[in-house]
Amino acid sequence: MINGVVNVYKEKGFTSHDVxxxxxGILGQKKIGHTGTLDxxxxxxxxxxxxxxxxxxxxxxxKDKIYETVLLLGKTTDTQDITGRVLEETDTGMLAAGKIEDCIKRYIGEYEQIPPMYSALKVNGKKLYELAREGKEIERKPRRVQIHDIRIQKTEIPRVWMEVSCSKGTYIRTLCHDxxxxxxxxxxxxSLLRTKVSRFELKDSLKLAQIEEMKKGGCLMEAVIPVDQMFSELGALTVLEEHAALAYNGNPVPEHFLENPGSGILEGTDGREDTRRFRMYDEAGRFIGIYSFCQNSKEYRLEKMFLDQEELRG
Structure with missing residues (x-):
């Protein structure tokens, strides 16, 4: 089984589930999941x-995300994007570029966004878009989202090209609608193009056909980021072999059970409870999981386990 993360370029016409x-089918394994729906x-x-x-x-x-989008003024649709049923069309001749850009910039920061009916959010176990297709509209609670920045690339009324950096849960089509x-x-x-999710950038993304070719050519692993490298910003620790079972079973690991003791101590904490996060490995180099250092008890506590029993047997 392949373990790791691959940066896929989702093409137009595919759902995230399709990908x-x-x-x-391409990789011949079932255990695969995506990290956030794209329309x-x-x-x-x-x-x-x-x-x-x-x-x-x-x-x-x-994680935060960056998108490039085209805002089309003068047209309102039921899906809040160009694919939906047109509800209203309005003349945009009276709009000036400066007024448009001033309005857009006011959205930078936090704002309360009402999720669209055509979305995968669930209410009472049913997805909103399923209700919308039945002609039903229900009240949705606004959610606080963060727009970190909006960079206006070009304005040619009725269209505005812009780059939006935002928090999770932000609907760009709802931003356009608002x-x-x-x-x-x-x-x-x-239109919508997602250019970045956390460390994953558009320039490094691969289309499904490219991934298939790499699989056939035996070089797919060049495109797969190992699980532990997703936490490359964290320090690395190694538990001594005679104490490794503690970590394998998800128990706290005292600091003196490490190959490199002392690396988790925080200076200037005055005995207060404090934590630091680390990658934990065994002496065979296997990645066990993410641990936090507890200053008071001088031990490392499991946050998330990645090593499985099958790997240990192997």
Whole structure:
């Protein structure tokens, strides 16, 4: 089984689920998961977790993202993007570029965003888009999202090309819709390209056909980031062989059971409870999991386990 993360370029027309299904066929393994839904007409970066790396899916879903989008003013649709049924069309001739850009910039920071009906969010066990397709609309609670930055690349009314850096849970088509409402003309999202998710960038992403070719050529692992390297910013620790069973079973590991004791001590904490996060390995070099150092008890406590029993038997 392949364990790690591959940076997939999701092409237009595929759902995120389609990507996972096709990868299962290409790689010949079932344990695969994606890290956050992209609409079928959207393109771009979709990190996909393989094998043990599926434990990372929720961590990567929580990461900040960057998108390039085209805002189309003067058209409101039921899906808030260009694929939906047109609800209203408005003349944009009275709009000035400066007014549009001032309005857009006001969205930088936190704002309350109401999720669209055409979304995969669940209410009482049913996805919103399923209700929308039945012609039902229900009240949705606004969610606080963070727009870190919006860089306007070009304005040619009725279109605005922009790059949006935002927190998890942000709907770019809803951002476009909201901007249109503020301007009084309505708007929808005409296109969407995700260019970055955490460390994964567009320039390094691979289309499914490229991944298939690499698999056939025997060089696929060049494109797979090992699980432990997803935490490369964390320090590395090694538990001594005679005490490794503690770590294998998810128990706390006292500092003096390490090959390199003392590396977790924090200076200036005055005995207060404090933590630092580390990658833990055994002496055979196997990645066990992520641990936090507890200053008071001088021990490392498991945050997330990645080593499995099958790996130990091997």
């Amino acid at each position: 996972v299904a096709k990868l299962r 079928p007409d959207a393109e771009g970066v979709l990190p996909v977790c393989l094998g043990k790396a599926t434990k990372l899916c929720d961590m990567l879903t929580d 901007i249109g409402q503020d301007l009084g003309t309505g708007a929808c999202m005409e």
